[in-house]
Amino acid sequence: MKDKQFLENIVHGMFLILGLITVGFVLLITVYLVLSGIPAIREIGLFDFLLGDEWQSTAAEPSFGILPFILTSIYGTAGAILLGVPVGFLTAVYLAKEAPSGIRNVVSSAVSLLAGIPSVVYGLVGMLVLVPGIRRLFHIPDGASLLAAIIVLAIMILPSIINVSITALEAVPREYEDASLALGATPVETYFRVSVPAARSGIAAAVVLGVGRAIGEAMAVMMVSGNAPNMPSLFQSVRFLTTAVASEMSYASGLQERALFSIALVLFFFIMLINATLNFFLKRSKEE
Amino acid sequence: MEQIGMRRKIYIFVMKALMMVSAALTCALVGFLMIYVLWKGLPNVTVRLLFTKPSYLSGQIGILPDILNTLYIMIAALVIVIPLGAGAAVYLTEYAGNKKLVAVIEYAAETLSGIPSIIYGLVGMLFFCQFLNMQTSLLAGALTLVIMNLPTVMRTTQESLKTVPQSYREGAFGLGAGKWRTIRTVVLPGCIDGVITGCILSAGRILGESAALLFTAGFAHALNGFFTGLRSSGATLTVALYVYAKEQGEFGVAFAIAAILMILTLLINLLATSVAKYFKRRRSL
DSSP, X not given: OHHHHHHHHHHHHHHHHHHHHHHHXXXXXXXXXXXXXXXXXXXXXXXXXXXXXXXXXXSSSOEEOOHHHHHHXXXXXXHHHHHHHHHHHHHHHIIIIISOHHHXXXXXXXXXXXXXXXXXXXHHHIIIIIHHHHHHHHTOSOOOSHHHHHHHHHHXXXXXXXXXXXXXXXXXXXXXXXXXXXXXXXXXXXXXXIIHHHTHHHHHHHHHHHHHHHHHOOHHHHHHSBOOOOOOOTXXXXXXXXXXXXXXXXTOOHHHHHHHHHHHHHHHHHHXXXXXXXXXXXXXXXXX | OOXXXXXXXXXXXXXXXXXXXXXXXXXXXXXXXXXXXXXXXXXXXXXXXXXXXXXXXXXXXXXXXXXXXXXXXXXXXXXXXXXXXXXXXXXXXIIOOOHHHHHHHHHHHHHHHHSOHHHHHXXXXXXXXXXXXXOSOHHHHHHHHHHHHHHHHHHHHHHHHHTSOHHHHHHHHHTTOOHHHHIIIIIHHHTHHHHHHHXXXXXXXXXXXXXXXXXXXXXXXXXXXXXXXXXXXXXXXXXXXHIIIIISOOHHHHHHHHXXXXXXXXXXXXXXXXXXXXXXXHHHO
16 A cells, blocks of 8 residues: 555656656756857847847957847838738638638648648748749849748748637637627628627737747748848848847857857747737637 | 618628638648649659768769658657657646646746747757757757657647546546556546647657757768667758758759658648547547
8 A cells, every 4th residue: 555655656756747847948948048148248238239230240340239130020020910910810710700611621721731831941932933033023133132031921920820810710609799690780790890809819819929930930031031131121131030040050159159149048038028928818818 | 671781782892802812812822832842843853862862972962861860850759759748748637736837837838839949949959969968969959859849749638638538537536546547547548649649740840840950950961770860960851951952052952852841741731630530530439
């Protein structure tokens, strides 16, 4: 009997450790990013680092200002949201409410395929279709630009937006819609004036999730945005926070390498902020 | 028959049209990507490409090492992440009594799934490659992917555990089984579907991952066995695609890899849907 209790305790302890492992990983990531990101910021100065508008990491007198990357990430994400959200949102309403089940099945499997396509494949197609297309259409010397990155990101965030919005729309109580229909509203009016407002927290969560995806994407963006550390401009080659880390990491050393860790820390800070917002909306959507 | 005003009619028509155009656009994008990649890539998928390694002497490019590396990294990551994720899920549904602790663990899992892969790559490089001295190796890459996929496996297992009826557990307890025996004989068999779903989803993510592997698993194209492979640096299919396209300008090879990735993604998606359908039907019996 005593042995049995002993075994139970051991098993309980083992599962407790497994349960805590996610917390451990989050702590590990946070600690590593903070520890490796702080030194360069202290060396360069927080103000010069965050608000400096020049990044010349390999020059004789290097300057490490990441304002261009921060702004590019923000503009790029905003652009992707501006393009992706309307399309994703309308598709979600269509799939959740209007589409006949046959069409619904086809479109949802298309959406899950879109979610599964590796980001390098988006990058490759972007490099060979989008970039030359933009060059020809706008008569600029190189099509690798913020615009190309925005379009690729807009496509990549579609599945997140569509899936989360559908879940939110489907959770709207049937009675709301029935009441609206009974009062004489047509189905389409009911979807947009009753179902959508009732699902607004969930749809907000979908948008925030899209923001998180867009700001964190590295490889596809790296392949289409040109990677020059310019201030963001739609038709110019730009560098994002993610690509700033990825593009120099393989050969960086010393202060340059430490500065890249600091960029990752800044990115991590943005992501944590977005996660907290996402959680807020998800919680509210559950309460509603 | 009640009359609908002109303005309402226009509103309804416009909204309906916008919805349909959006859905059609989404489908068209998927169709275009699929057809374009297959059309550009499939002609380049040759037996020679699939079954050789790159040779500097003949200038031939082969992607067999990259295929094997992808497979090795997938196996290694899944073998580690399944017990960890399933165990964490068992703890949350079967053991955890403290609500606060559960909330903390679930928040941690959500945080993990929101962290971008480039950050995983960086921390993986610092922790596994440098601190634990694994160098850039497939094992370091696999361990990085373990952290990334942990929330997925945990969530799918948790969902399937919730479908095991409470009465089963009570029945086992009533027959005198201890907690561990109940979990082993009643609860764990019930979460097989969650584990399998988690496996498939993780396999899909591992197949498509590249940013987290660049600095942890590296770029080498050497042909290795499983255990030597784990200890040495190696490019997976996605990393190889990136290197061939961005750094070497070998677009033919890049498209061939992209076509292979597309087909595998499609297969994994089909598998995921049919497995979900199968489990759903079995449960309703």
